Amino acid sequence: MDKQHQLLLWLSIALFSLGLLGVVIRRNALVMLMCMELMLNGVNLSLVTFMNQNGQAAGGVLVFLVFVVATAEIAIAIPIVLLLVKQKRSLDVDAYSDLKG
Amino acid sequence: MLVLREPMRVALALITTMMSLGAIYGFMGVHFIAAFQVLIYVGAVMVFMVFVIMLLEVREAPGNKRYSNLLVPGGVIFAMMLGVFGISVWRAMGHTSSGAPVTNDAFGLTEFSTLFLRDYWLQFELTTVLLIAAIVAALAVIKVHQRVANEAVRSNRSTNG
Numbered sequence: 001m002d003k004q005h006q007l008l009l010w011l012s013i014a015l016f017s018l019g020l021l022g023v024v025i026r027r028n029a030l031v032m033l034m035c036m037e038l039m040l041n042g043v044n045l046s047l048v049t050f051m052n053q054n055g056q057a058a059g060g061v062l063v064f065l066v067f068v069v070a071t072a073e074i075a076i077a078i079p080i081v082l083l084l085v086k087q088k089r090s091l092d093v094d095a096y097s098d099l100k101g
Numbered sequence: 102m103l104v105l106r107e108p109m110r111v112a113l114a115l116i117t118t119m120m121s122l123g124a125i126y127g128f129m130g131v132h133f134i135a136a137f138q139v140l141i142y143v144g145a146v147m148v149f150m151v152f153v154i155m156l157l158e159v160r161e162a163p164g165n166k167r168y169s170n171l172l173v174p175g176g177v178i179f180a181m182m183l184g185v186f187g188i189s190v191w192r193a194m195g196h197t198s199s200g201a202p203v204t205n206d207a208f209g210l211t212e213f214s215t216l217f218l219r220d221y222w223l224q225f226e227l228t229t230v231l232l233i234a235a236i237v238a239a240l241a242v243i244k245v246h247q248r249v250a251n252e253a254v255r256s257n258r259s260t261n262g
Contacts, residue, residue: 013190015118021175022103025176030157041118041142060133072234072235
């Protein structure tokens, strides 16, 4: 593993950890969704780095699948957030702590 | 992204991050992934997100707390995770991979497409099924809510009249 790939892996680790930290500590629902996107981006960067390092093309396929999953996740999550906001006029996730399921 | 209060600023920071990642992919030689990154993430997902932020227009109270109660445990977990992964990457420095490194033109769109349609065609079809399921689910969520709202309006009218 040379210097360039190591730097890229560190960058991907930083992106993933920052996304996880954002999901844990923020209270705004939309900001939490965007932090999830940041986590997916970090994983994508590590996949591309490993693909570039090993020369195996399966990483590209996995990156494409991650793209599709991220798009589907946003397409599901945004209507749910819209409905929640219509219910209580707030984006704060603590306002929905009385949800039961 | 973690300290900005307004969701719109967070979205702009995230768009900048994604464009930079697209530039990194371009410099690494995987141009089609860079194009996907810009097209799908910045072009579709983040535009959707920005529209929703502008549509919602929910003003948070000024005295509202920005962080949840998990700030300290989250920070500790963040530091531990960064340390563990960073050390593991640092110790993997000397290892060399068995495969030959990809040159800039070795993995283009043609190889990707043939690989996708020959070896991974089942996954490709499954992604289409997943996307259709996501669209149908989003429509179903919206429709169910509209039906409930219409029934509420109708019952209100009947009780009032």
